[in-house]
Amino acid sequence: MLAGGPKNVLIVSHYNPDGDALGSSIAWARMLDGLGHHAMCVVPNNFPHFLDWMPDSSRIRVYTKCSDEVREAALKADIICCLDFNNPSRLEGLTAAIEANIHARRLLIDHHLAPSDKYFDLAFSYTDASSTSYIVYKLISRFAGAHTIDRDMGTVLYVGMMTDTGNFSFSFLTPDLFRVVAALVEKGIDIPWINYKVYNSYTEERVRLLGYSLGPKMDIFEKGRAACISLTEKELRRFRFKQGDSEGFVNYPLSIETVEMSALLLENHKFIRVSLRSRGDVDVNAFARRYFDGGGHRNAAGGKSTDSMEETVVRYKRAVTEFFR
Ligand SMILES: [Mn+2]
Numbered sequence: 001m002l003a004g005g006p007k008n009v010l011i012v013s014h015y016n017p018d019g020d021a022l023g024s025s026i027a028w029a030r031m032l033d034g035l036g037h038h039a040m041c042v043v044p045n046n047f048p049h050f051l052d053w054m055p056d057s058s059r060i061r062v063y064t065k066c067s068d069e070v071r072e073a074a075l076k077a078d079i080i081c082c083l084d085f086n087n088p089s090r091l092e093g094l095t096a097a098i099e100a101n102i103h104a105r106r107l108l109i110d111h112h113l114a115p116s117d118k119y120f121d122l123a124f125s126y127t128d129a130s131s132t133s134y135i136v137y138k139l140i141s142r143f144a145g146a147h148t149i150d151r152d153m154g155t156v157l158y159v160g161m162m163t164d165t166g167n168f169s170f171s172f173l174t175p176d177l178f179r180v181v182a183a184l185v186e187k188g189i190d191i192p193w194i195n196y197k198v199y200n201s202y203t204e205e206r207v208r209l210l211g212y213s214l215g216p217k218m219d220i221f222e223k224g225r226a227a228c229i230s231l232t233e234k235e236l237r238r239f240r241f242k243q244g245d246s247e248g249f250v251n252y253p254l255s256i257e258t259v260e261m262s263a264l265l266l267e268n269h270k271f272i273r274v275s276l277r278s279r280g281d282v283d284v285n286a287f288a289r290r291y292f293d294g295g296g297h298r299n300a301a302g303g304k305s306t307d308s309m310e311e312t313v314v315r316y317k318r319a320v321t322e323f324f325r
Contacts, residue, residue, distance in 0.1 A: 001079055001105055001107065001121075001122060002032075002037065002079070006037050006038060007037045007038070007078040007079055008037075008038050008040075008073070008076050008077050008078050009032050009037050009038065009039045009040070009079045009080075009081060010039075010042060010073055010074055010077040010079070010080045010081070010104070011028055011029055011032075011040065011042070011080075011081045011083060012025075012043070012080065012081070012082055012083070012091060013025050013043050013083045013084050013085065014044070014090040014091065015043075015045055015090055015091065016045065017043040017044075017045075017047040017060075018047075018048075018051075018084075018247070019051055019159040019162070019164070019198065020131045020132050020133050020159075020160035020161075020164040021043065021047075021083065021084045021085075021132070021160075022043075022047055022054055022060060022160070023131075023133045023156040023157050023158070023159045023163075024083045024131070024132040024133045024135070024136040024160050025043075025083050025084075026041065026054065026055070026056045026059070026060070026156045027133065027136050027137070027149070027156050027157050028081060028083060028136050029041050029056075029059065030056065030150075030152075031143070031148065031153075034144060034148055035144060040059075040061060040070075040073050041060045041061065042060070042061045042062075042070050042074075042094065043060055043061075043062060043063065044062075044063050044091050044093055045062060045063070045064050045092070045093075045243075046062050046064070046065075046243050047060070047062075047243075047244070048242070048243055048244020048245075048247060049242060049244060050197065050244060050247075051198070051244075054155070054159060055156060063093060063094045063097070067093075070094070074097045074098055074100060075101050077104045079106075079107060080098055080101070080104045080105070080106050081106075081107045081108075081109065082107065082108050082110070082120070083132055083136070084110055085110060086108060086110045086112050087112075087295075088116065088119060105121045105122070106119060106121050107121065107122050107123075107124075108120040108122070108123040108124065108125055109132055109135055110123075110124070110125050110126075110132055110135075111125070111126055111129040111130070111132055111134075111135060111297075112127065112295070112296060113127050113285055113296070113297060114295060124139060127297075129172065130161065130164055130165045130170070130171070130172035130173065130177055131160045131161045131163075131164035133157045133159070133160025133164070134157075134160070134161050136157065136160075137157050137180050137184075138180075140153075146183065149183075149184075150187065151187050151188045151189060154184040154187035154189045155184075155190075155194060157184065158184050158189050158191070158194060159194060161177065161180070161181065162194065162195075162198070163198065166251065167199070168181075170299065170300075171298075171299060202245075203240075203242070203245075205239045205240045205241075205245070206239070206245040208239055209231075209236075209239035209241065209245060210249060210252075212235070212239065213229045213231065213246075213249050213252075214229075214249075214253075217229050217230060217231065217235075219313075220253070220256070221320075222317075222320055222321060222324060223258075224256070224258035225259060225261065225324065226262070226263075226317075226320045226324070227254075227256070227259050227261070227263070228263045228313060228317065229249060229253070229262075229263070229265070230264075230266075230309055230313050231246065231264075231266050231267065232267045232309050233267045236266075246266055249264050250262050250263065250275045250276070250277050251277055254278075254279055259279075260278055260279055260282045261276065261277070261282050261284060261287070261320065262276070262277045262278070263275065263276050263277075263316055265305075265312055265313065267309055270306070271304050271305060271306045272305045272306075272309060272312050273302065273304055274288070274292045274294065274302060274303045274304060274305055274312070274316070275302050276288055276292075276296075276300070276301045276303070277299060278298070278300075279299065280299075282299075283298050284296070284297075284298065284299065284300065285301045287319070288301035288303040289303075290319075290323075291303070291315070291316075291319040291323075292304060292305060
């Protein structure tokens, strides 16, 4: 795919880009630069400010801010790399720009369940990988050599691995993942500093919003087994909500011993974003697919609802009761 001279490569990642989306995209682009190709990274909408500091984050184009430039680049692309998602619907407004180019080869690098196979010419889809950044590390090592990974690439890849595993505490923590982390430490990445930038650089409003979410807004039901936090746009405005501020909120209820499934319902313009987390065998990927037109991983998934907040909360609770039966 990359043979025969320099290629124009467009790297795209999912709506509401997270640490893994940015980390894998930036590192993959740097590898392509190093091989003499021309790479552009695009995401559908803004990324949270606690990822602004990432090396090379300024090379990420946000589609909503420069749609003409991106549409033009998408048409010129020889190859379109889709990182950290596997369903074109996750690109939201960017989908049409990609699909306007019917000649480009499409490459998938991802770790989510159930890829839309027909959409891609070549797929590196490893659903038991803890992050796309981990897969990208392995691919760069194979194609360009691990020696081509410098400190900045190591830093962005580490951000992806760290954020997608909840700071190395969720599943898929393989011995090889830690070997890769060891290799990144040898590149000179500064883990305490990365931790500080990602987890301890919040605004006061964000921390107060967390308090509000876990105080008055956290609902525990189904004999303590399930939790729900709902936040309307009005409430978010009160805390000067900025995108990314609610990142991680959905995990907190799972720190209660009895809670097996947790949901965050976030009002967002025309619909409600449903984020789901679970522990053990509770399969929120199946739950999201069945009830909220979404999907993801077994213990972390998402979906959406076009009903009102009250209706969505009722529907979620009813679905949980049915699902747990
Ligand atoms: Mn990921």
